[in-house]
Amino acid sequence: MDATRSCPDPAHVAPALLAWYDRHRRALPWRALPGEVADPYRVWLSEVMLQQTTVAAVRPRFEGWVARWPDFASLAAADEAEVMAAWAGLGYYARARNLVAAAKAVVADHGGAFPADEATLRTLPGLGAYTAAAVAAIAFGSRAVVVDANVERVVARLFAIGEALPGARVAIRAAADRITPDARAGDFAQAMMDLGSGICTVKTPSCLLCPLQDECLAFREGAPERLPVKAAKKARPQRYGTIFWLQRGGEVLLVRRPGKGLLGGMRALPTGPWVDAVPGLAEPPVVADWRLRNATVAHGFTHFDIELALAVATTDAHHDGMGEWWPIADLDRAGLPTLFAKAAAAVMRRDG
DNA sequence: AATACGTGGTC
DNA sequence: TGACCAAGTAT
Known part of the structure; x- marks a missing residue:
């Protein structure tokens, strides 16, 4: 050479x-x-x-x-x-x-x-x-x-x-x-x-x-x-929230997230605020007899980790305008982001 | 320029 | 098994 x-x-x-x-x-x-x-x-x-x-x-x-x-x-x-x-x-x-x-x-x-x-x-x-x-x-x-x-x-x-x-x-x-x-x-x-x-x-x-x-x-x-040399990564903060599973017969209430921001435009389960300390039953989608499950769902996003409690209630009311009532047997086809698919699986593991 | 934005594969 | 990372873009 x-x-x-x-x-x-x-x-x-x-x-x-x-x-x-x-x-x-x-x-x-x-x-x-x-x-x-x-x-x-x-x-x-x-x-x-x-x-x-x-x-x-x-x-x-x-x-x-x-x-x-x-x-x-x-x-x-x-x-x-x-x-x-x-x-x-x-x-x-x-x-x-x-x-x-x-x-x-x-x-x-x-x-x-x-x-x-x-x-x-x-x-x-x-x-x-x-x-x-x-x-x-x-x-x-x-x-x-x-x-x-x-x-x-x-x-x-x-x-x-x-x-x-x-x-x-x-x-x-x-x-x-x-x-x-x-x-x-x-x-x-x-x-x-x-x-x-x-x-x-x-x-x-x-x-x-x-x-x-x-x-x-x-x-x-x-x-x-x-090579290449990379800048050190920052630690991801831990956040907490609550997912609200509202059931009516064989259906569950789904909402659509705002068009921009995290999981923007996606179908989702209702959630309360995502904050630095466990929020409990703050800001449920409707008034109901919410029961907090023992299980939580952990999920990592690019810039923070989150642990979500699961709150469950049943209702007979229609709650028109809140979102869509989705057949639980067909939840696979709702197109839920992974976080909510995990939460649904956690709820159904116990119910199933 | 720095930060928000998801998830699953890989070792 | 928990990091680390991937055929980046928008603001």
Whole structure:
């Protein structure tokens, strides 16, 4: 090897990576076969589903979604409550709201055709810097600098960027730009993600299998797993609340959460305030003979943990306007976020 | 710039 | 088994 050439050599990275990708690419439901034209709708949908969400979690949900809403027009015309229910369990529910809003914008403002350029894509709700670049590259073949957490890791190691995230993102993006090829930009982006997912992993990268080993400065220096350096995480506060299970015959009262904020727009069980100390029976949805169960439900969100007490009551009144009375036997189909699905399971474990 | 925003897989 | 983390975006 020529000891004077740069490491990594930007001209060598893409060819080596693409050759590896041609042999080892993952077969994924949203990925076009080699030589096949990508469907922008499927590319966009998969990219949004995959935001902060693992391939393992998305894989079983993707085809069912496409079967139900196969294109922009059908999604633009969809019942938003059904869309939200279909997203239940995937988290970050603003993504589902933005999916419908973006589909409507495609139909209303772009004649039903997905915009092909990165800047216009960036104007659609839910498409940030990453997703706009990924769609431009993967669906339309444009050269775009696609930087997700995989690319950050691979690039930080290739170039031995020791600055901590998030400050390192400026240098990482500049380095990613230097190795992004003009041709096969979509394959290059997906190859970087496959490499980050399967070879250049967070804790114990498989450097001996890596097609970029000869280009990697962190490998040469001996400790690639130390990069990228990350800022220390803050402790998550503990909160407490109460879930109110109001039963009438074989039905339970469900409400819809406010359109924005935590679990925004989702069906839910009624809750009282979420606060720093156990609130007991504060703020029930209706006056009833509430009984506190012994069991609690624990759940972790990104920025706090919560422990919820379960209060149960029965009623004969209709309580019109409070929410929906939902058949308990069909609760699976209500599309409850995981927290409330857990609570329902806890109530029924004891009743069942 | 820092924070809000979910969940399930992984080791 | 409890961290840690993932194909980020909006404000």
